[in-house]
Amino acid sequence: MANKITVGHVHMSGCTGCLVSLADNYLGLIKILDDYADLVYGLTLADVRHIPEMDVALVEGSVCIQDHESVEDIKTARKKAKIVVAVGGCAASGNINRFDRGGQHNQPQHESYVPISDLIDVDVFIPGCAPTPQMIRNVCVMAYLLLRGSDDQKALAAKYLKPLMALAKNPIASKANFNTLMQEVINVGLCMGCGSCAGACPVRAISMEFGKPQGARDLCINCGACYSQCPRSFFHFEVMDEYEAITDIINGAMK
Amino acid sequence: MNVLGKYKSVVSARSTDKEILKASQDGGIVTSLFAYALEQGIIDGAVLAGPSSRPWQPQPFVATTRAELLKARGTKYNICPQISMLKEATRSYGLDKVGIVGVPCQIQATRKAQLYPIGMRDVPDKIALVVGIYCMEVFPYKGMQLIVEDHAGQKLQSVKKMEIGKGKFTVITERGNVTQLPLKVTHKYEQPGCHVCLDYVANTADVSTGSVGSPDGWSTVFVRSRIGEDVWGKAMAAGCFETKPIDQVKPGLEMVTKLATEKITKNQKTVDERAHFGVGKALRNPYI
Numbered sequence: 233m234a235n236k237i238t239v240g241h242v243h244m245s246g247c248t249g250c251l252v253s254l255a256d257n258y259l260g261l262i263k264i265l266d267d268y269a270d271l272v273y274g275l276t277l278a279d280v281r282h283i284p285e286m287d288v289a290l291v292e293g294s295v296c297i298q299d300h301e302s303v304e305d306i307k308t309a310r311k312k313a314k315i316v317v318a319v320g321g322c323a324a325s326g327n328i329n330r331f332d333r334g335g336q337h338n339q340p341q342h343e344s345y346v347p348i349s350d351l352i353d354v355d356v357f358i359p360g361c362a363p364t365p366q367m368i369r370n371v372c373v374m375a376y377l378l379l380r381g382s383d384d385q386k387a388l389a390a391k392y393l394k395p396l397m398a399l400a401k402n403p404i405a406s407k408a409n410f411n412t413l414m415q416e417v418i419n420v421g422l423c424m425g426c427g428s429c430a431g432a433c434p435v436r437a438i439s440m441e442f443g444k445p446q447g448a449r450d451l452c453i454n455c456g457a458c459y460s461q462c463p464r465s466f467f468h469f470e471v472m473d474e475y476e477a478i479t480d481i482i483n484g485a486m487k
Numbered sequence: 488m489n490v491l492g493k494y495k496s497v498v499s500a501r502s503t504d505k506e507i508l509k510a511s512q513d514g515g516i517v518t519s520l521f522a523y524a525l526e527q528g529i530i531d532g533a534v535l536a537g538p539s540s541r542p543w544q545p546q547p548f549v550a551t552t553r554a555e556l557l558k559a560r561g562t563k564y565n566i567c568p569q570i571s572m573l574k575e576a577t578r579s580y581g582l583d584k585v586g587i588v589g590v591p592c593q594i595q596a597t598r599k600a601q602l603y604p605i606g607m608r609d610v611p612d613k614i615a616l617v618v619g620i621y622c623m624e625v626f627p628y629k630g631m632q633l634i635v636e637d638h639a640g641q642k643l644q645s646v647k648k649m650e651i652g653k654g655k656f657t658v659i660t661e662r663g664n665v666t667q668l669p670l671k672v673t674h675k676y677e678q679p680g681c682h683v684c685l686d687y688v689a690n691t692a693d694v695s696t697g698s699v700g701s702p703d704g705w706s707t708v709f710v711r712s713r714i715g716e717d718v719w720g721k722a723m724a725a726g727c728f729e730t731k732p733i734d735q736v737k738p739g740l741e742m743v744t745k746l747a748t749e750k751i752t753k754n755q756k757t758v759d760e761r762a763h764f765g766v767g768k769a770l771r772n773p774y775i
Contacts, residue, residue, distance in 0.1 A: 364608040395603075420770050424625075424680035426589070426596040427547065427568025431575070432606025442544075442628050443566025443678075457606030463596040464680070464773040473493070475598045475691055476712055479611075 237287040237379050239372070240273030242309045244302055245329055245345055246293025249362040250320035251277075254290070256365040260486050264369070268376040268485070282308075288375050289313035290368075291354075294322045294329040294345040303351065310352040315375060318354045318400065319368065321361040321455030323347060325408040328361075330454045349406045357399035359408060359456035361434050371396070373485045385481075392478065395466040408456030410437060410447035413465075418444065422464040429458035490747035492690025494709040495716050497740065498730040499701040512562040512650075513698040514706030516728070517588050517618050520694065522553050523722045524586055530615045533586030534576050535559035536567040542643040543635075544628050547572040549580045559588075562620075564649055565631045566678065570596045574606075577613050584615035590622035591686035598691045616718055619689020621697025621707075621743075623651070623681075623750055630676030634658075638673075639666040652698060682757045683773070687747035694719055700743040701736055707743055 241251055251274075255261055265271060269288070273280050283289075289309045296302050310316055321327030322345075329345035348354055356375075358367055371393070378389035399405040404412055417423050425443035437451035438458060445458070459465050471478065502508055502515030504522070511518060524530045532551040537559045539546035545567035550556045569589050576582045587597055597617055600607040626634065635643050639658040650657040656668040689695035693715030700707035708730075710719045722728060733740050761770040 358605070360605045362608075364604045364606070366604045366607075366609070366611045370602070370604075392602075416771060417773075421679045422683060422771065422773055424592045424678060424684065425566035425568050426593045427571030427573075428596045428600065430568065430571035431573045431600075434606060440568040440571050443568060455606075461600065461603070461606045463592060463599045464683075467595060467599060467773050469685075469774065471602065472595065472598050472691060475602055478602060 235380055236268055236270050237376055238272045238285070239269040239288045239290060240271070240283065240286045240309075240313070241275070241277065242273065242283065242289050242291045242305065243275045244291060244293030244295050244306060244323065244348065246320065246322040248292070250290075250292040250323075250368075253320075253362040253365050254368050257369050260365070260369055263486055264372050269372060283312050285312050287313070287379055288315045288317060288372075290317050290319045291323045291348055292319050294326055294347055295351055296343050296345050298343050306348055306351055314379075315355045316348075316352065317356040317358060317371060317375075318348055319358050320363045321359055321453065321457070324349070324354075324357045324359050324399075325406055325454050325456040327455050328453050347406050349400065354400040356393060356396045357405055357456075357460075358396065359399070359405070359460045360432070361453055361455035361457065369486070370482055373482050376485075377481075388474075388478070388481070391468070391471050394471075395468060398466065399460060405456060405460070407454075408459045409454040410449055410452040410458060412456070412459045413445065413462060414447065416459065417462050417464050423462075424464070426463060428461045428463060432457040432461035490744060490751050491688055491709070492686075492711065494711045496710045497733050498708055499705050499733050499736040500696075500708045500728045500730045501705045503726060503729055507557070507560065508704075510557070510560040512560070512648075513704060514696070514701070514708075514728075515560070516694075516696040516706045516708055517620065518556055518560050519727050520618060520718065520722055521550075521556050521586050521588070521616070523725060523727045524616050524718055525551075525553065525556065527721070528584075529718055529721075530582075530584045530586035532576060532580055532582040532584075533588065533616075534569050534572045535588055536563055536569060541628070543631065543646060543649075549576045549582070551580065551582075561648065562650075564651065565626050565628045569593055570600070573597065573600060574608065574610050577609055583613055585610075585613050586616040586618070587614065588618045588620065589689070590620050590625065591689040592622075592681075592684055594619040594689045594692045594695075595686065616714060617691075617693045619692025619695035621688050621695065621699055622684075623687065623746070624677040624684075625681060626673070626676050627678055630678075634668065634673050634676055638668050641666060682754055683761070684754055685751050685758070685774070687750045688743065699746055700733065700739055700741075705731070705736070707733065707740070
């Protein structure tokens, strides 16, 4: 199909789990690559040495600030890409690279890692460890509609992406962990005990005690899933009231 | 703002299943609908609010049989974090078609999990039936305990049914004692997080239901989505429910609209007040 957007996968210090998650869309990934996006850059996936011009850079991993090459790569990605997406906890909020290792022991190396938004402007955050295949898929479809869709589709994609773009501009989200949920939702009287945070936590660090989240901070890996999944972190009626139409659009695009 | 949300149809309904009605809160709509959906394979399990080790403290669980569904009958009026089990239902329980029941905020959470499945891997496509319950507010467990034990003077263990309606909090014991408290007494025990909620009748559920608007023992049912229309239509055709047109029952839709408007107006005010809560400082607004 003509008029595809160009997408690259930029790999910083991460475990490749985000890329695996993208691939876990199975035939959906083939559909995305067939109809909506050309993969123009990606470690092991595209035979391209230097980061080229592209519409969307999907960045996985934190940046090791002692590694000159990584720092240059992330700066280049920003210069070459129209939209930079921080895919996953490492890129968005530091995740295990923040040395909150989910209860692991300290390790002897002395390198330091920062989420990519500490070094460059980021347009969209997809938190979580790993980010889910469906969330990456939704952002891919919406990025396509934003760049290539009709005016209506552009407006819809902009509305859908707005909260994820707001996260990317929010310094709190780039330091997100269970405490963020505590400070931004529970401490300001917004929590109503639905359990989304506990359901979303990939390391089962959150349990619900008497209807409120209890976090085991030793286990928290700073992925930000609990905070961003919470319906009281962001909830825009103009998007959510249209859940049926939006689900139709996404499913239709993946058919 | 449309306080009742989008809907395709609204009726007053009651289950035809005597066993379900024996311990249902009102018309037995939720249990009957899930029982039908389970029997027909529309869902292969449902996340519900079931009993726990403490009296009247609900605990989310996954029901995969009719017998398990029956355990979740009746309203509990305190917090039950169903969404904490949503992903689990597709994982540990291996469900591909999940039913879920919840109050409006939980239905909002479910739809957010579908549209923004940030930590909800493989959940969006596996949600098969979302049933919402009208909700003004809930109480934390300890708050409810104070209402029942201190104000109504009953042991939680001895309570058979609790009811909020007609401006009263009613506690009915196994031995038939009925205590009624004006809601003025119970307001201070409400969960604060409820006071910023702008949804009364679960506007984004497939089907939403509650007692308000219908006569005693009946429920008002909104059918909202394509899925809702499909499942409700089939359940009706199978004889699961008897219905009356909503304009022929008292107090009718007007009462639902009135309460929805009251809740949303009051809570919108709370949201607005948060914008200038301190001196030049706001408390966060989740809706912008």
